[in-house]
Amino acid sequence: MATANPTMFQASDLNHHNERVQRRYRLLFGLMTLLLITPVMLILGTLVVKGGGAISWEFLLTAPTDGMRTGGVFPALLGTIWLVTVALILSVPIGIFAAIYLSEYAGDNWFTRTINLAIINLAGVPSIVHALFGLGAFVLFFEFGTSILAASLTLAVMTMPVVIVATRESLQAVPQAFREACWNMGATRWQTIRRVVLPNSLTGILTGVILEVSRTAGETAPIMFTGAVFFTPFLPQSVFDQTMALSLHLFVAATQVPGIAEEVPFGVALVLIGLVLTMNSVSIAFRMWLRGKKKW
Amino acid sequence: MGTTTQALSTRATDARAAEDFDRRDLDWYIDKLIAVIVFVCGISAVLFVLGIFFFVTKEGIGFVFEKMDFREFFLTPYWSPSDAEDPEYGILALMAGTASVTGLAMLVAVPFSLGAAIFIAEFATGKTREALKVLVELLAAIPSVVWGFIGLVIMNPLLIKWFDIPVGLCVLNAGVILGLMAAPIMTSIAEDALKAVPDRYREAAEAMGATRWQVIYKVVLPAAKNGLLGGVLLGVGRGFGETMAVLMATGHAVNIPSSIFDSVRALTATIAAELGEAVVGGEHYQVLFTIGIFLFLITFIINLSADLIVRGIRKG
Numbered sequence: 001m002a003t004a005n006p007t008m009f010q011a012s013d014l015n016h017h018n019e020r021v022q023r024r025y026r027l028l029f030g031l032m033t034l035l036l037i038t039p040v041m042l043i044l045g046t047l048v049v050k051g052g053g054a055i056s057w058e059f060l061l062t063a064p065t066d067g068m069r070t071g072g073v074f075p076a077l078l079g080t081i082w083l084v085t086v087a088l089i090l091s092v093p094i095g096i097f098a099a100i101y102l103s104e105y106a107g108d109n110w111f112t113r114t115i116n117l118a119i120i121n122l123a124g125v126p127s128i129v130h131a132l133f134g135l136g137a138f139v140l141f142f143e144f145g146t147s148i149l150a151a152s153l154t155l156a157v158m159t160m161p162v163v164i165v166a167t168r169e170s171l172q173a174v175p176q177a178f179r180e181a182c183w184n185m186g187a188t189r190w191q192t193i194r195r196v197v198l199p200n201s202l203t204g205i206l207t208g209v210i211l212e213v214s215r216t217a218g219e220t221a222p223i224m225f226t227g228a229v230f231f232t233p234f235l236p237q238s239v240f241d242q243t244m245a246l247s248l249h250l251f252v253a254a255t256q257v258p259g260i261a262e263e264v265p266f267g268v269a270l271v272l273i274g275l276v277l278t279m280n281s282v283s284i285a286f287r288m289w290l291r292g293k294k295k296w
Numbered sequence: 297m298g299t300t301t302q303a304l305s306t307r308a309t310d311a312r313a314a315e316d317f318d319r320r321d322l323d324w325y326i327d328k329l330i331a332v333i334v335f336v337c338g339i340s341a342v343l344f345v346l347g348i349f350f351f352v353t354k355e356g357i358g359f360v361f362e363k364m365d366f367r368e369f370f371l372t373p374y375w376s377p378s379d380a381e382d383p384e385y386g387i388l389a390l391m392a393g394t395a396s397v398t399g400l401a402m403l404v405a406v407p408f409s410l411g412a413a414i415f416i417a418e419f420a421t422g423k424t425r426e427a428l429k430v431l432v433e434l435l436a437a438i439p440s441v442v443w444g445f446i447g448l449v450i451m452n453p454l455l456i457k458w459f460d461i462p463v464g465l466c467v468l469n470a471g472v473i474l475g476l477m478a479a480p481i482m483t484s485i486a487e488d489a490l491k492a493v494p495d496r497y498r499e500a501a502e503a504m505g506a507t508r509w510q511v512i513y514k515v516v517l518p519a520a521k522n523g524l525l526g527g528v529l530l531g532v533g534r535g536f537g538e539t540m541a542v543l544m545a546t547g548h549a550v551n552i553p554s555s556i557f558d559s560v561r562a563l564t565a566t567i568a569a570e571l572g573e574a575v576v577g578g579e580h581y582q583v584l585f586t587i588g589i590f591l592f593l594i595t596f597i598i599n600l601s602a603d604l605i606v607r608g609i610r611k612g
Contacts, residue, residue, distance in 0.1 A: 022507040026415075029414050029415035032411030033415045035408060036409065037431055047446070047450075093337075094340055096338075097334050098341060100337075101339075106338065115338060121596055121599050124534070125531050126538070126539060128567045128591070132588040133347065136354060141354075160340075164341070189324060215437075217439075219440070220441040220539075221568055247529065248455040262425075270383065272442055277438075280433065280434055284434075
């Protein structure tokens with residue numbers, strides 16, 4: 001009675017079979033992951049090899065010469081910085097407040113669902129439709145003309161969902177008990193948000209803002225007709241000037257400038273990729289650091 | 297003397313109480329004010345979507361009401377807007393271009409991104425998993441104009457060499473580029489959908505002796521089905537609306553493709569390429585905005601259905 005069946009703990013043929021099937025699928029999906037990532041890495045590697053020679057301080061800090069065919073990209077780099085900065089100034093406050101509304105005020109009802117759907121749509125509408133909107137609304141209707149302001153407004157509307165979503169997530173990660181403790185001490189809703197919720201989610205919000213910088217810097221279509229031009233002899237002095245931008249510079253240099261030195265578009269592409277990947281890496285590193293030091 | 301002090305102190309208390317009351321009052325008003333500001337910002341996304349629809353329609357509606365012949369617009373493949381005598385606006389070929397490129401891109405992206413999502417979410421562990429997630433996120437960040445450039449200078453010569461074709465800017469090129477571009481985004485969405493399946497489902501299945509694959513196949517995938525489908529739909533929406541990469545890698549020739557080596561032209565790319573030369577308020581300009589309305593409505597429907605499908609699981 002006490003003697004257990006000795007075969008009880010041995011794997012049956014069926015177990016072995018299942019184990020083999022599982023290993024096979026694991027391999028299959030692993031290979032698929034690899035196949036997804038490898039080509040992109042090879043492509044990026046090729047870009048680095050071909051464009052690496054073009055990158056230098058001189059390339060970054062001088063203007064194009066010889067009818068845009070050679071020289072550096074300084075005006076485009078500066079223009080991208082302008083566009084991103086103005087777009088952030090416009091969208092980050094609104095985005096953060098919108099996220100505060102969704103996380104701290106909104107109830108779970110059709111109205112909130114409508115807002116969420118609008119956010120998904122704002123992120124999902126084709127970038128060229130955003131460009132049409134920017135042209136129709138900011139350039140023509142509000143009469144900002146083709147200017148940094150019009151382009152940045154277009155970019156701000158387009159990339160706001162990035163900030164909203166990141167901020168909402170980090171606000172919701174703050175435990176409800178923190179809020180309740182604060183309310184019980186007589187604080188108003190806003191006092192609670194400002195003193196307790198926001199300080200505890202600041203890093204998460206910053207992560208979203210950095211991601212938005214990266215998104216905004218890479219966009220081309222929305223700025224093509226609203227404020228960015230391929231060539232202007234002047235550096236922008238105010239938000240009402242036109243400007244050059246890296247993304248548009250890459251597009252035009254790659255498609256419409258005959259006789260351009262080959263390393264110029266490669267160089268611009270690398271600068272753009274470098275900028276975007278650096279921003280994203282910073283954001284990811286931030287998030288990991290944050291996860292490591294979370295207090296609750 | 298005693299009474300005076302008492303009276304004074306009472307008055308002081310009163311004053312302090314009044315002051316306290318005022319301060320609470322101010323905080324109360326600030327709270328209400330902020331609530332209003334926050335509410336306005338909260339509905340801003342809705343206002344922006346309505347604004348997009350309003351302004352794009354405002355610029356394009358003239359054509360829709362006055363000159364547009366729906367049958368000619370949607371069912372003829374002749375697109376020659378700059379013909380001074382008799383401009384033709386048929387978007388059938390452009391729709392075929394968009395559909396072929398997006399379709400091929402999804403053929404590339406859907407299986408691979410679902411596979412990758414399953415591997416990352418269910419099989420991979422520890423450092424491998426973290427590294428893969430970071431990698432996928434970084435790949436998703438590469439701007440579309442860079443992808444277009446890749447199609448132009450890397451894919452193009454490769455395709456010419458491999459398939460012995462005269463021009464490498466075609467459905468295949470743009471489809472692969474778009475697929476590689478959409479895959480990381482779809483992988484993250486799909487991975488989120490898999491992660492949303494509660495761990496206790498997995499534990500229950502494992503407790504009954506199921507292998508990891510059986511857990512995935514019998515438990516996790518059915519439970520995450522709607523989320524995965526929603527993710528695929530969002531990916532379709534992204535591919536459909538992509539502009540710069542498609543503009544640079546398709547060859548931009550008005551053409552109903554008969555093979556994957558044909559050059560085509562997409563709806564989005566047409567707007568991007570021609571808006572600069574169209575006279576503001578002119579017919580061509582209005583037609584481009586009409587295409588914009590069409591694109592807006594299609595993506596709206598795609599996003600709405602994705603949302604409804606994803607919400608289906610939360611309710612059911």
